[in-house]
Amino acid sequence: MNIVGIAAEFNPFHQGHAQLFKRVRAQGAQGIVVVMSGCFTQRGEPACMPPSVRRRAALQAGADLLIELPLPWAMASADTFAAGAVALLKGLGCVQHMVFGSESGNMAQLEACLQALQAVDGSQALANALAEGKSFPRARMEAVKMLFPTLDVAPLSRSNDTLALSYLRACAQQKVQFTPVAVRRDLSFLSGAEIRQKLEKNPADAWPHVPPEAATLYQQAVSVGAAPFCFSLAERAVLAQLRCLSSKTLPALPDVSEGIENRLVTAAKSAQSLQELYFAVKTKRYPLARVRRLVWHAFLHSTKEDRAILPPYLRVTGIGRQGAKILQLAGRTHSLPLLTRHSACKELDVVAKRIFHLEEKATDVYHTFLPRVQPAGLAQKVEILRF
Amino acid sequence: MNIVGIAAEFNPFHQGHAQLFKRVRAQGAQGIVVVMSGCFTQRGEPACMPPSVRRRAALQAGADLLIELPLPWAMASADTFAAGAVALLKGLGCVQHMVFGSESGNMAQLEACLQALQAVDGSQALANALAEGKSFPRARMEAVKMLFPTLDVAPLSRSNDTLALSYLRACAQQKVQFTPVAVRRDLSFLSGAEIRQKLEKNPADAWPHVPPEAATLYQQAVSVGAAPFCFSLAERAVLAQLRCLSSKTLPALPDVSEGIENRLVTAAKSAQSLQELYFAVKTKRYPLARVRRLVWHAFLHSTKEDRAILPPYLRVTGIGRQGAKILQLAGRTHSLPLLTRHSACKELDVVAKRIFHLEEKATDVYHTFLPRVQPAGLAQKVEILRF
Numbered sequence: 183m184n185i186v187g188i189a190a191e192f193n194p195f196h197q198g199h200a201q202l203f204k205r206v207r208a209q210g211a212q213g214i215v216v217v218m219s220g221c222f223t224q225r226g227e228p229a230c231m232p233p234s235v236r237r238r239a240a241l242q243a244g245a246d247l248l249i250e251l252p253l254p255w256a257m258a259s260a261d262t263f264a265a266g267a268v269a270l271l272k273g274l275g276c277v278q279h280m281v282f283g284s285e286s287g288n289m290a291q292l293e294a295c296l297q298a299l300q301a302v303d304g305s306q307a308l309a310n311a312l313a314e315g316k317s318f319p320r321a322r323m324e325a326v327k328m329l330f331p332t333l334d335v336a337p338l339s340r341s342n343d344t345l346a347l348s349y350l351r352a353c354a355q356q357k358v359q360f361t362p363v364a365v366r367r368d369l370s371f372l373s374g375a376e377i378r379q380k381l382e383k384n385p386a387d388a389w390p391h392v393p394p395e396a397a398t399l400y401q402q403a404v405s406v407g408a409a410p411f412c413f414s415l416a417e418r419a420v421l422a423q424l425r426c427l428s429s430k431t432l433p434a435l436p437d438v439s440e441g442i443e444n445r446l447v448t449a450a451k452s453a454q455s456l457q458e459l460y461f462a463v464k465t466k467r468y469p470l471a472r473v474r475r476l477v478w479h480a481f482l483h484s485t486k487e488d489r490a491i492l493p494p495y496l497r498v499t500g501i502g503r504q505g506a507k508i509l510q511l512a513g514r515t516h517s518l519p520l521l522t523r524h525s526a527c528k529e530l531d532v533v534a535k536r537i538f539h540l541e542e543k544a545t546d547v548y549h550t551f552l553p554r555v556q557p558a559g560l561a562q563k564v565e566i567l568r569f
Numbered sequence: 570m571n572i573v574g575i576a577a578e579f580n581p582f583h584q585g586h587a588q589l590f591k592r593v594r595a596q597g598a599q600g601i602v603v604v605m606s607g608c609f610t611q612r613g614e615p616a617c618m619p620p621s622v623r624r625r626a627a628l629q630a631g632a633d634l635l636i637e638l639p640l641p642w643a644m645a646s647a648d649t650f651a652a653g654a655v656a657l658l659k660g661l662g663c664v665q666h667m668v669f670g671s672e673s674g675n676m677a678q679l680e681a682c683l684q685a686l687q688a689v690d691g692s693q694a695l696a697n698a699l700a701e702g703k704s705f706p707r708a709r710m711e712a713v714k715m716l717f718p719t720l721d722v723a724p725l726s727r728s729n730d731t732l733a734l735s736y737l738r739a740c741a742q743q744k745v746q747f748t749p750v751a752v753r754r755d756l757s758f759l760s761g762a763e764i765r766q767k768l769e770k771n772p773a774d775a776w777p778h779v780p781p782e783a784a785t786l787y788q789q790a791v792s793v794g795a796a797p798f799c800f801s802l803a804e805r806a807v808l809a810q811l812r813c814l815s816s817k818t819l820p821a822l823p824d825v826s827e828g829i830e831n832r833l834v835t836a837a838k839s840a841q842s843l844q845e846l847y848f849a850v851k852t853k854r855y856p857l858a859r860v861r862r863l864v865w866h867a868f869l870h871s872t873k874e875d876r877a878i879l880p881p882y883l884r885v886t887g888i889g890r891q892g893a894k895i896l897q898l899a900g901r902t903h904s905l906p907l908l909t910r911h912s913a914c915k916e917l918d919v920v921a922k923r924i925f926h927l928e929e930k931a932t933d934v935y936h937t938f939l940p941r942v943q944p945a946g947l948a949q950k951v952e953i954l955r956f
Contacts, residue, residue, distance in 0.1 A: 250895050418937050419806030425933040426870075426943050450944035451933070483813075533617040546838070550805050558838035 221548035226474025248500030254489035264348035275515025287366025294445030407554025424450035576654030609933035613861025635887030641876035651735035662902025674753025796940025811837035
């Protein structure tokens with residue numbers, strides 16, 4: 183069985199995602215496994231719709247098996263996000279290809295960039311550029327340009343290519359048995375960011391840009407107050423909590439460096455809005471997405487310890503048409519605990535259990551910030567979506 | 570110098586309070602010391618306006634010295650509230666009378682009720698009434714009626730008289746050097762609760778019922794978004810936090826008994842609003858005010874350990890006309906650390922410091938729920954209001 187793995191946020195699931203599914207099917211995929219983020223995203227913000235809605239949309243559009251990417255890796259830098267997703271696809275043991283969108287869609291070019299990056303890591307050229315106060319991506323690109331003057335460095339400044347490079351790096355580091363494949367992104371569709379903007383201003387403007395079945399799901403969720411996520415409802419809660427940060431817990435936060443924790447404490451005392459807080463913490467070296475992630479990790483009490491390892495379990499959150507067949511296969515190949523029922527979490531080891539409960543707590547908290555507060559424990563109640 | 574002590578919330582400061590000031594002055598008081606609650610009140614809800622505004626109104630109307638009643642005693646049952654306030658007035662060492670409003674205003678009647686209550690405590694009659702599932706106040710009143718059939722028990726069912734009895738009990742227990750005096754409440758004025766209702770619906774309707782100077786202060790605070798407190802802005806924060814309650818911390822909450830902590834955890838998972846949460850936790854024996862206090866203590870992480878002792882310091886938060894003179898006197902008589910500057914908290918012992926910082930944290934959190942988020946650290950910045 184030719185099974186393709188994809189890492190995604192589906193924030194929300196849109197035409198581009200549906201198109202990717204169609205293309206991998208057309209190229210012979212018999213099963214699509216998606217490692218999917220829950221309530222919090224890579225850019226450090228809560229997802230626009232709760233996971234249950236986004237999962238349903240993905241299953242409806244043809245995903246066969248959904249695996250949860252736990253919070254510590256879902257809300258992380260590109261490298262950590264990619265490492266988490268790759269580890270889960272590897273842990274399933276029956277994936278043949280990992281497919282990801284990229285602006286270039288050119289594997290040779292991406293591979294060349296990856297080699298250049300590896301050569302630049304720890305180089306004097308990089309150290310010099312960093313010493314000039316440049317951000318890490320900027321410093322790295324300049325070092326690459328200096329050491330490899332003829333290389334096309336365009337992928338280094340494009341967001342999907344950057345993530346593609348992270349996937350390639352993770353696949354190499356983890357010595358996966360599957361083949362990574364970059365697919366050129368179809369830019370004729372609106373991106374997730376563009377759709378979220380429409381959703382925020384006037385949801386009706388967003389519906390034409392998602393598959394009709396997904397639009398129906400989204401409209402339904404909005405009509406009962408289960409979507410979208412409301413920044414304004416969460417803002418005071420985050421500000422209040424951050425004012426209680428103890429200096430003892432700060433160094434335990436993920437991604438803390440350069441004394442950013444002190445900036446966070448100071449800003450939390452004076453900021454009168456969450457945006458103001460983000461911008462008060464941001465520095466040239468510590469970009470906005472990283473600040474947002476830091477703030478939400480602090481709010482959710484997640485720590486760097488939570489991601490000291492790679493994701494330690496495979497939690498199935500959705501089973502589509504070929505899902506049962508893939509699970510049957512994975513039953514013989516998986517190298518991580520495979521959870522298909524909520525109660526199975528009891529058998530996890532201490533570390534895995536902590537991550538499992540962190541994910542649940544984050545989910546419960548997220549659901550208080552929807553237009554109508556949604557009951558907690560949805561993760562337990564909904565169990566697995568079956569299509 | 571004839572100094573009168575008063576315990577109050579000033580939630581908000583109104584005509585009845587101004588009238589009480591006038592009456593104690595007319596009876597010869599040369600100084601008025603007020604032990605005043607901060608951001609959270611006895612009925613288990615955040616105050617309608619921040620302490621700085623309420624303090625200013627009280628000083629303007631003639632209070633000479635304001636002392637802070639810290640959170641553990643401010644948001645507590647009548648007995649604990651009274652014990653905290655009495656301890657602070659006693660700690661000052663120069664108060665001659667403690668004055669409090671009551672429906673009866675009849676000291677002889679109150680004293681008789683108090684003696685009956687003491688006789689009833691631990692009696693079989695009380696145990697029997699409680700065993701029938703009656704609330705504590707109801708069971709107590711029935712036991713008093715049974716044991717003292719000729720006593721007028723009306724004070725036991727009236728809110729100000731009940732608090733008056735708590736003051737009398739605390740004065741007796743703490744062997745204070747001042748004389749407790751019950752003053753009959755003037756019922757021609759609107760109560761705090763009635764004014765808060767107007768404030769919530771349409772602030773302009775509230776202004777005629779407070780002294781004109783106070784009305785000006787309140788209007789000013791409202792116009793810059795520093796008042797009133799917004800339940801709707803705090804609701805999601807409280808719900809989110811309560812979903813994260815760990816079963817380990819629950820028994821440490823103040824006033825937890827009868828397995829109420831388990832009801833709280835269950836309700837926090839399903840409640841879709843704070844009101845719904847309150848009513849889901851409430852029982853016949855565990856009334857609403859107690860539930861509200863429990864919820865906010867849980868939200869603020871305050872514990873029963875915080876009120877294991879009586880208030881351990883006198884924090885001056887406002888100095889009126891005779892304030893300096895009273896402080897001079899108290900300099901020779903005080904038996905608790907007397908803080909007139911924020912920095913003096915450094916000299917407190919470990920327990921006192923913990924309570925001091927809890928109060929500050931609660932204040933910072935409260936200020937995120939005003940119409941416009943107010944900067945934290947106001948307690949430090951404003952230091953002491955001087956009139």
